Amino acid sequence: MALIAAVVGFVAWRGDGEPGTPVAPAPTSEGPASTGGRAPLTGLPTAGALNRPAITVKVSNTPDAHPQRGIGEADIVFVEPITGGTTRLAAIFHSKLPAQVGPVRSLRPMDAALIGPTKGIIADTMADRWVMEYVDRVADLDDLGTLRVPAGTYRLDDTRRAPNHVFARPDKLLELSDRKAAPTPYFAYSANQEQSTAQRTGERASSVTIGYGGAATATWTYNQGSHRWARAEKWSQHLIENGPQVTADNVVVLTANRDTSFPKAKPTMTILDVFDASGTLRLFTGDKVVAGRWSKGAVNELFRFTTTDGEPLLLTPGTTWVECALTSMAIQTR
Structure with missing residues (x-):
């Protein structure tokens, strides 16, 4: 102690409430700085370069x-x-x-x-x-x-x-940290919400519930005034300390199989199989939802999000929450 x-x-x-065990830190790497005047993790215009990790x-x-x-x-x-x-x-x-x-x-x-x-x-x-x-x-x-x-x-x-x-x-x-470079853009973005894939090709949606079970079951509800999605959990609105309810411009509900390849994992631990794998997703942007697919190669490779026809899935510029669910969990869209 x-x-x-x-x-x-x-x-x-x-995580278990006990002291952890130190292990040697991971090696460093270099990556590209933000380019094009847009933030790499939101797609929003930025006044200056965000040259930090x-x-x-x-x-x-x-x-x-x-x-x-x-x-x-x-x-x-x-x-x-x-x-x-x-x-x-x-x-x-x-x-x-x-x-x-x-x-x-x-x-x-x-x-x-x-x-x-x-x-x-x-x-x-x-x-x-x-x-x-x-x-x-x-x-x-x-x-x-x-x-x-x-x-x-x-x-x-x-x-x-x-x-x-x-x-x-x-x-x-x-x-x-000796990491200095900005990240590569994580998702592909449209120029604005109207040109996002969900708005161009999706269906109307007002809410989505992800059935994690117990108190963790979460519901996102579309707010017509802000054009954003607001998050609640089974027991309360999802509130930030001294602030408003959690909201997002994009909500991705990604479903994956259970990964059982870790022999030391406790039977109660849920691990999703999200690399060298693929599955289905739903993207909620504005007042619409579109079905799609995800795929991912190696651990450090980016996800690839596509429509069911294989076209790139474009998010609206802004914040994104990704709800990662097991394929066995109920997803209800209204």
């Missing part, structure tokens, strides 16, 4: 972790099922960097495939040793977990109960 206290200034925890923060999403801090400024958020009725967020920041993000929780194996394409920084409260070793080995990421950084990189909030009391400080993470 003395070692942990020396690293973060207090006591940080890995993307920062991903693993965020707890249990009811007692709410309200979350900082996630409203994320460019992309992946929602990951981790056990029955529980999800966790992987929030990717690049265009904007909030002062704090959290509560921070542990890595999961599928983070390698979801976040590896950013070739940036990831913040977490470590994980079981086999998970850390796997992510370090296969993902092109600079993992600055709680046991790998100096005191002050993460903040402990004594008004929150453990384990939902650890918050990342993106500015400190940037200072520590």
Whole structure:
């Protein structure tokens, strides 16, 4: 415990509520800077070059972790099922960097495939040793977990109960990392909402519910006034600390099979098969939804989103949430 206290200034925890095990950090890589005057993770015009790496923060999403801090400024958020009725967020920041993000929780194996394409920084409260070793080995990421950084990189909030009391400080993470390059654009974007694939070829939709089970079941509802989608969980609207409800310009509901290739994974751990794989998706943009397909090669390769006819799927410029669901989970669109 003395070692942990020396690293973060207090006591940080890995995902299970126990001290994590340090593992050698991943190697660095270079990538292209943002080009064309548009932010690579939103497709929105930007006044200047965003020549900094993307920062991903693993965020707890249990009811007692709410309200979350900082996630409203994320460019992309992946929602990951981790056990029955529980999800966790992987929030990717690049265009904007909030002062704090959290509560921070542990890595999961599928983070390698979801976040590896950013070739940036990831913040977490470590994980079981086999998970850390796997992510370090296969993902092109600079993992600055709680046991790998100096005191002050993460903040402990004594008004929150453990384990939902650890918050990342993106500015400190940037200072520590030798990653400097901006990420490659993660998705393909249209020039505006009217030219997005969903608006051009989709059908009307007003809501979508993702049946994760228990309190984690989530519903997105279209707001005609803002032309955005608003998120709620089974027990409450999804609210940001001292702020509004979570909203997004694009909502992608991606379905995948269960990955059973990790012999050390507990039977209760949900891992989606999202590399060297393919599946179906639904894209919600504006007041419409369009069906499509996803495919992905190696861990650090980008997803490819297409229509059912194989044409590129164009999102509207803006923020995107990707709900990652098992094929067995019910998806209801209205």
